[in-house]
Amino acid sequence: MTADLRFEFLVTNEGRALTIHREFAAGRQLVWDCHTKAELLDQWFAPKPLTTKTKHMDFRPGGFWHFAMLTPDGETYWSRYDYQTITPIDGYTTLDGFTDESGAINPDMPRAKLDVAFVDQKERTLVTTVVHYASADDLQKVIAMGMKEGMTSTMERLDELLERLG
Amino acid sequence: MASQSIAVGLVFHALADPTRRAVVQRLGKGEATVSELAEPFDMALPSFLKHLSVLEKSHLIASQKRGRVRTCALQRDSLMAAERWFTEQRAVWQNRYDNLDGLLAKLSGE
Numbered sequence: 001m002t003a004d005l006r007f008e009f010l011v012t013n014e015g016r017a018l019t020i021h022r023e024f025a026a027g028r029q030l031v032w033d034c035h036t037k038a039e040l041l042d043q044w045f046a047p048k049p050l051t052t053k054t055k056h057m058d059f060r061p062g063g064f065w066h067f068a069m070l071t072p073d074g075e076t077y078w079s080r081y082d083y084q085t086i087t088p089i090d091g092y093t094t095l096d097g098f099t100d101e102s103g104a105i106n107p108d109m110p111r112a113k114l115d116v117a118f119v120d121q122k123e124r125t126l127v128t129t130v131v132h133y134a135s136a137d138d139l140q141k142v143i144a145m146g147m148k149e150g151m152t153s154t155m156e157r158l159d160e161l162l163e164r165l166g
Numbered sequence: 167m168a169s170q171s172i173a174v175g176l177v178f179h180a181l182a183d184p185t186r187r188a189v190v191q192r193l194g195k196g197e198a199t200v201s202e203l204a205e206p207f208d209m210a211l212p213s214f215l216k217h218l219s220v221l222e223k224s225h226l227i228a229s230q231k232r233g234r235v236r237t238c239a240l241q242r243d244s245l246m247a248a249e250r251w252f253t254e255q256r257a258v259w260q261n262r263y264d265n266l267d268g269l270l271a272k273l274s275g276e
Contacts, residue, residue, distance in 0.1 A: 005267070007260065007263070009255070009256040009259060009260075011178045011181075011182070011252065014178075014179050014182040015175055015176070015177070015178030015179030015180070015181070015182050016175075016179070018255065020259050022259075022263050024263075024266065024267065024270055025267070025270065025271075026270040026273075026274055030270060030273060030274065031266075031270065034266055034269060034270065034273075040269065040273075043265070043269050044262065044265035044266040044268070044269045045262060045265075046262070046265075047257070047258045047261035047262050047265070048261055048265065133175070135175075136175040136176050136178065136179040137175060137176070138175070139175030139178065
């Protein structure tokens with residue numbers, strides 16, 4: 001990553017949303033394509049060392065992306081994004097969801113709405129993603145599911161954390 | 167383990183307010199009575215007590231009455247759970263976007 005590419009990760013809307021700003025050193029059309037075409041999403045969406053594998057992609061309002069993230073030891077996590085609105089190449093909104101291999105949504109988990117916007121910044125592109133949860137309680141359910149046992153964090157970064165939340 | 171029941175979402179809600187953040191920072195240095203906590207703020211006591219109530223509901227702080235004095239303490243597990251989740255999520259997005267930088271460089275070069 002180029003050192004001066006803007007990256008901000010914030011808790012917003014009184015704990016009901018995450019807002020992520022990130023600049024990319026490429027034109028808006030290319031950055032848009034990377035977010036909306038399965039063969040490109042498969043090359044970047046999962047954080048390392050996981051990989052992404054698309055099972056189904058229909059990028060249009062009412063369509064959805066169904067994909068798996070695979071761990072190196074063969075574990076598979078299925079998700080889908082249901083596209084609601086699409087305005088090429090300015091932005092789109094989508095509902096996330098945890099699923100099984102068939103694509104059936106896990107009804108016990110709250111779904112977040114993602115609002116993804118693409119803006120020209122001279123020769124670069126700024127992508128802003130806002131992940132909206134219906135309530136702080138919904139966010140709590142998602143966090144509880146992902147929470148692993150055994151807290152290793154310390155209080156040392158309290159000030160840094162509070163600063164980011166502000 | 168207690169972390170499963172810690173209301174991290176509510177912790178973020180609680181920390182969204184500058185008064186409540188200041189109270190958490192103060193309690194990071196050690197226990198304090200309600201009047202000690204309220205002292206730096208130019209705020210009516212009922213309003214301040216509402217802030218404390220939000221903090222208690224999120225399990226960020228706990229209070230105890232000794233005689234006529236109520237003392238508050240930070241619940242570090244709640245704060246650590248929130249911090250850990252936040253740090254993990256941030257790492258996921260950072261890592262994912264670093265991948266995208268690489269892909270964009272490759273595609274731009276073609």
